[in-house]
Amino acid sequence: MGLAALSANLLLVSFIAYLVATLFFGGAVKGAKSEASYKNNRWGKIAITITIIGFITHVGYFVTRWMASGHAPVSNMFEFTTAFGMMLVGAFILLFYLYRTPSLGLFALPIAIIIIGYASMFPREITPLIPALKSYWLTVHVITAALGESILAISAVAGLIYLLKNIDLTKKSKQRFWLEAVIFTLILVVGFVLSSSAFKLTGYEAHFTYTDKNEQLAKIEYNYPPLFGMHEYESLTPDVMTPWAEMPPIVNAKTLTTFVWSIASGILLYLILRLIFRRPIAALLQPFAKKANSQLMDEIGYRAVMIGFPVFTLGALIFAMIWAHEAWSRFWGWDPKEVWALITWLFYAAFLHLRLSRGWEGEKSAWLAVIGFIIIMFNLIAVNLIIAGLHSYA
Amino acid sequence: MSKIKCQCGHDNPFGTVLCERCGRPQTEEAKESKLVDMRYEGSARRSQTYKRSIIDKIWNFFSSVKIGISIIVAVLTTAAIGTIFPQKLYVPVSGEAELAAYYERLYGIPGTIYYKLGFHDMYNSWWFITLIGMLGTSIIIASVDRVIPLYKSLKKQRTKRHPSFMKRQRIYGEGPSENPDDALIEAEGQLKELRYKVKTEDGALLAEKNRFSRWGPYVNHAGLIIFLFGILLRGIPGFYVDETMWIREGETRSIPGAEGYYLESKAFIIENYTKEEADEVFGDALERVGMIAKNYQTDVTLYKKEEGSLPGSNQTNFVKDYSIIVNKPLKFDGYNVFQMDFRLDELKSMTFKLTEKATDASFGEFTVDLTNPEREYELDNGARVILSDYYPDYDGIENGEPTSKSPIPNNPAFIFKMVTPAKPDGEMSFVAIKQTLETEVNDYKVNFVSAETRDISGLTVRKDKTLYLLLVGGIIFMIGVSQGSYWNHRRIWIQKGPDGGLLVAGHTNKNWFSLKKELDKVKDAANLPSYEDRQDKESNLDDKEVDKI
Numbered sequence: 001m002g003l004a005a006l007s008a009n010l011l012l013v014s015f016i017a018y019l020v021a022t023l024f025f026g027g028a029v030k031g032a033k034s035e036a037s038y039k040n041n042r043w044g045k046i047a048i049t050i051t052i053i054g055f056i057t058h059v060g061y062f063v064t065r066w067m068a069s070g071h072a073p074v075s076n077m078f079e080f081t082t083a084f085g086m087m088l089v090g091a092f093i094l095l096f097y098l099y100r101t102p103s104l105g106l107f108a109l110p111i112a113i114i115i116i117g118y119a120s121m122f123p124r125e126i127t128p129l130i131p132a133l134k135s136y137w138l139t140v141h142v143i144t145a146a147l148g149e150s151i152l153a154i155s156a157v158a159g160l161i162y163l164l165k166n167i168d169l170t171k172k173s174k175q176r177f178w179l180e181a182v183i184f185t186l187i188l189v190v191g192f193v194l195s196s197s198a199f200k201l202t203g204y205e206a207h208f209t210y211t212d213k214n215e216q217l218a219k220i221e222y223n224y225p226p227l228f229g230m231h232e233y234e235s236l237t238p239d240v241m242t243p244w245a246e247m248p249p250i251v252n253a254k255t256l257t258t259f260v261w262s263i264a265s266g267i268l269l270y271l272i273l274r275l276i277f278r279r280p281i282a283a284l285l286q287p288f289a290k291k292a293n294s295q296l297m298d299e300i301g302y303r304a305v306m307i308g309f310p311v312f313t314l315g316a317l318i319f320a321m322i323w324a325h326e327a328w329s330r331f332w333g334w335d336p337k338e339v340w341a342l343i344t345w346l347f348y349a350a351f352l353h354l355r356l357s358r359g360w361e362g363e364k365s366a367w368l369a370v371i372g373f374i375i376i377m378f379n380l381i382a383v384n385l386i387i388a389g390l391h392s393y394a
Numbered sequence: 395m396s397k398i399k400c401q402c403g404h405d406n407p408f409g410t411v412l413c414e415r416c417g418r419p420q421t422e423e424a425k426e427s428k429l430v431d432m433r434y435e436g437s438a439r440r441s442q443t444y445k446r447s448i449i450d451k452i453w454n455f456f457s458s459v460k461i462g463i464s465i466i467v468a469v470l471t472t473a474a475i476g477t478i479f480p481q482k483l484y485v486p487v488s489g490e491a492e493l494a495a496y497y498e499r500l501y502g503i504p505g506t507i508y509y510k511l512g513f514h515d516m517y518n519s520w521w522f523i524t525l526i527g528m529l530g531t532s533i534i535i536a537s538v539d540r541v542i543p544l545y546k547s548l549k550k551q552r553t554k555r556h557p558s559f560m561k562r563q564r565i566y567g568e569g570p571s572e573n574p575d576d577a578l579i580e581a582e583g584q585l586k587e588l589r590y591k592v593k594t595e596d597g598a599l600l601a602e603k604n605r606f607s608r609w610g611p612y613v614n615h616a617g618l619i620i621f622l623f624g625i626l627l628r629g630i631p632g633f634y635v636d637e638t639m640w641i642r643e644g645e646t647r648s649i650p651g652a653e654g655y656y657l658e659s660k661a662f663i664i665e666n667y668t669k670e671e672a673d674e675v676f677g678d679a680l681e682r683v684g685m686i687a688k689n690y691q692t693d694v695t696l697y698k699k700e701e702g703s704l705p706g707s708n709q710t711n712f713v714k715d716y717s718i719i720v721n722k723p724l725k726f727d728g729y730n731v732f733q734m735d736f737r738l739d740e741l742k743s744m745t746f747k748l749t750e751k752a753t754d755a756s757f758g759e760f761t762v763d764l765t766n767p768e769r770e771y772e773l774d775n776g777a778r779v780i781l782s783d784y785y786p787d788y789d790g791i792e793n794g795e796p797t798s799k800s801p802i803p804n805n806p807a808f809i810f811k812m813v814t815p816a817k818p819d820g821e822m823s824f825v826a827i828k829q830t831l832e833t834e835v836n837d838y839k840v841n842f843v844s845a846e847t848r849d850i851s852g853l854t855v856r857k858d859k860t861l862y863l864l865l866v867g868g869i870i871f872m873i874g875v876s877q878g879s880y881w882n883h884r885r886i887w888i889q890k891g892p893d894g895g896l897l898v899a900g901h902t903n904k905n906w907f908s909l910k911k912e913l914d915k916v917k918d919a920a921n922l923p924s925y926e927d928r929q930d931k932e933s934n935l936d937d938k939e940v941d942k943i
Contacts, residue, residue: 128680295931313875321868330636336477
């Protein structure tokens, strides 16, 4: 077995390990009476052991892929997102040993699973580095930035648990609506993964030519039935559906098609879940959060930001500036990705000031942590795929 | 302003909330509250004390964290709006009219509005720069307003605190003790083992650790100020050079912005990954994407004008050979030259042949250098060709005259005068790519033989004297932010109560979980009364449940 194939298998093992570990964390939480009594629960011990096994195979994936390609596997969307998932689990393991709370695992692992699933929807083959990426700063900058982001993401997990536990879901309220909206977004991602995998399994392909925004003829391949056509498109594949509408040149109709399919399948999935359980999904998850100690979740959320913020600053701003100066001749160029890294940083700076000086603890702090994660995800997904810039590698 | 005299006899500055020495609450509000606000130790801050003059008002405005956060949010929002459509810098057109047309053509009405509001150049707009300036001011004033009183009160704090201070702490416990003096000694030993600095005074104990973490925020703010100051310096001429240069293979040009330096381009090299070398690992990717670039490189030689040589003289000394590639700029004397862009296959020279139409007999070949053409070309048998006009970028004929769009030889055209022994007055011929025009029928003609091309490298020249200052700012920020994030200032007070029992209180600026873990150890070792975290209602309940079992 070649290194590349070994690497892919290791990733699969860790994915399965995380799924199994989630179930055991569920058992740990279910079996416990309260925070005080479940710290050293046997289910919890099994769960964290399986998580660590999964993490080790995940690191194995990372190392073997690095050996196969000759560069740190953080050079495209699949590699970066997978590495982000790995570090999220790593950050969780760190905080688990600081606070010993299985509730955190019960929510952190599913989020890592969704992230890895999302990552594998991107092309997975090993790509050689373009000249701009050929630098050891690729390794240093991207890994540090991803590490910082993953630790910050743990604060959102703790925040989510806090909100699920403390928001009254029996009464209609703004909080209930927004909490459900957050859960709905997670389900949308699952919907995207499911529908994308389904079309991939059937081997669906549709080829088109179109005129791009510089008025050049270009080719494109769809993996979903084309709901929207590119500007002045011509079909190259016989017997595919005719797009509903043709888009102006600035709109990437393929991305739009993928987006609409994901939203549609996500909504469908959500409706099916609602029909089966006849309750908001947040209410379904609430019992799993009830055992967590609010004060502890608040503290974990804050601590994660405290640990993650300096790492993020170093990786996503300072190392980024040093590399940008080497590669692009300027340390700062207001490229969308740079701007969004700055926005993330400013947001967490505001978070810390609100907490330290204005006493925003508990629920307010939890909401902020969740919004911070949304900004990080926006920078990862939307900025790469929609707002094109120098950082769009996918 | 008058001092506030505490019951303990200490004179506190006007505006103090908690007595600097004993901690007794000084204001009505503090006296009534159950938990005391420990931020900045309840010290007198200028912004909370003086509110009269205009300077006070400005000071108070910028020292407010609420205002600071509002500025952060404003910067964040403006920055985000700037990413909706590409900024001016990333748009392939220049000039106001073209820009307006570009935004309208690609983004429609929203694009026009975006352009009209100036959002297409957001980060150079006066309001964005004003916001950054306000942020800097806020950082300075808010820090100074807090750090000095905080330093003073931490320095003046007394070991023995008044019970009213102890009772208002978040972590607090009281209870009887069999032997309070022994308990205090035991606690001191345990606290020292936990690396606390312990002070004792008259049946009271203060254990403190990591006070330096309290200075973290001020250190990181100082780093930010140095960074912002560095950016301000770039406006001063000489601190900052940013030029682009296009250089053809074989050319030597002076480096813009770097007086006295010359660069010769020997070759521009572009490489792509090939299936053969990239073997099985990259095969799939190359199959899917097609071509993937591997390397952009300009091989150069750097020369420096001889010191003291006359202006205008071209005496230069060799400095070094270097291959500029992406991520590896040429560095010299504080300058960096970066590989940024390229154009392939610009025409360099064209070779022609003069022949007699009837016999096809040749008078030999001549080569025209397209950037620096010669006027006359001597050929065999006494023939010569005179270049009477040259159009490097021929664009058709206007008003009977050929025109050139630019000085770059994209589409060269020539008017040759062919002088032969048979026609000593010469014949005129207009020669462009794939066409020859004659005013009257000639006996001789100029034939195209071959062309030579070369590549052009686009290089960026930078000098930035502020970089080290920015780096220093960044390093200081990192030191400060680590100091404030990874260490916690913890204090534990233990003292004998009025009725022979013990009072225990604890405070930390963050990470209460660990403070409680440490306090638990001390409690067990010294048999202290149990304490309560007054913000954690749930675990207090938990403990009671466990007790019942």
